[in-house]
Amino acid sequence: MDSTERDRIEREQDEFWSLGARWERAGLSRREFLRLLMAGTSTATIAGILAACGGTGAAPTTGTTMTTTTAGGAATTGGAATTGGAATTAAAARTTAATTARTTGTTRTGGAAPGGAAGGVRPNPTPRPNVPRGGTITIGTTTDARSFHPYGVTDTASFAYINLVYEGGLLTEYDPNTLDRIGKAAERWTVSPDGKTFTFTLRDDLKWSDGRQVTAEDYAWTFQQAANPANNYPYRATSIEEPIASYEARDSRTIVVTLKDVIANGIERASFLYPLPKHIWERHNFTDPNANPEINKPTVGCGDWKVQEWRRGESATFLANDLSPEGRPNIDTLVYRIFGNAATAYQALKSGDVDYFPLQPSDYQDAKRQNNINVHEFYSASASWTYLGFNHRRPAFKDIRVRKAVAYATDRKGIIDAVVEGQGKPLYSTYAEESWAYTPNVEKYEFNVGRAEQLFREAGYTKGRDGKLAKDGQPLNLKLLFGPGSNKVREGIAILMQQELLDLGIEVQVVPLEFQAFLDAIKKDPYDYDLYVLGWASGVDPDGIKVAYLEAQIPSLNSGGYINKQVEDLYARGVKELDRERRKAIYAEIQRILADDLPYVYIYQVKSLAGMNKRVGGVQVTQRLGLNDNNEWFINR
16 A cells, blocks of 8 residues: 555545544434445535534544554455455456355365265366457456465465466366366266275366376375475365375376365365476475565466466456366456555446456445446355454453443444445354355344443443443453455444444544554454454355364464354364254354354355456356356457
């Protein structure tokens, strides 16, 4: 984020806070004020509305502190375990469970049990229609990658790029209409009678982009590097140590993976690996980008695209891979353009400077009115949701009554209506309606200020003469983080939560951060925060999201420090239960416990909104997983 953009954000925030303090005095509801903010209405216009309504007078001082903090590098709006709020690059590559599961730290999982199945095959490829070939499609995003290293990053932006270059090597994938697991790089696979050993046969036409054959040895070598503790693979514990007993290349086309236990998502756990070209990578240090140029500009891959150029914070350009296992893309060039904020990126979509941009909810209605834009909207089986996180290390939030009080003070309907223009659904636990594991029978904390006040009293908090809530003479002052500072959705949630808590007598300092600084703040000592706004993508299989609740994942994925051994034990049982209905009952119990214990305030399920220039053809929304692969897109002539 450059200094001009940083100054603009700070100036807007100061102006909005000054105006926001006057909205109720003028008879302007919070939802109305937030709608104006989310729509990008100028502060001068809002000030005029307030003046016309009689909104004058000094602003209160309690609870109106906002501190803007910045960090070096490009502004980002996505990252590890985040999907809600601002547009991210994940959808631009492929909005599928395979992508979101991988990019948010969840394991690549599915619902089928391996025990009774002999194996599977790669379906016969559907012939490509005769469409125009060539040209360039430009994707707008507000998020740049950190690197192209499949085993060195956790953020969505990086995996959007990684998928373009390496995704063709994934052994299996989800069928987008049935969610069955089907072969991808694997021509077929078999499962041993005990359900633990998976034997994959690679396709004989599987090539690296330099023409070399992709071999089982590439997979085995990559596994060895990812499994090496010295290489710090972020998901080594859940993707390798927990499930896998051995991984070997039997011959050039045969991979044999043996799991430690029979588990319901065995095929997904056995086929999680992105292979790297051993003949290229073995020459270099596996983790050091200064010693390994492949980390930031891979020269050889097995996906649909090859890297032509990456200009950090500006753009990334990819060329069609003629040797792509899925067939050469219809277009020649795919360009990602990184914008400083979503408003600028959306204007570029409207003007035709970019062809695709995942829309902000505030731009949804306007985009539908544009003659040159198609709007695709969907809820995915790999649900994304936004939450208010607690720092469970703080004494106040060790008290379940305080967590429940904050939950009752959260106006989900107000957030959905005003902040995301109705483009979301309330959420009360860790799975959304599209998941086969979902149950509606959980505790629901509907907005109720009176109940919140009662719970604070029960927890020992009382209001003093100054109107502040305190316990044992100590006022309850909170710090709420969100990232980055230019994310209007999360800013809106922060504004609403600050005001709701202020009504209860709690002063909240809201701190917007650039994304890497935000991650550092919530995941590293001294953990100087109380609340934070972030998002998760749950993946298709219900086992995947467990990383958010494991004590062993503190602070990397379980950044708030939540611990519940009963939940961990149920997750351990659930993945080993092969009967779908019994397994569903286990996850229903997990949802009930999480809703009652509140590791987070679950706020809403995100609706995906994709704005696409009408000159782009071949775009489809698949039945279960969202937008189809961009190798099928083409330029209308």
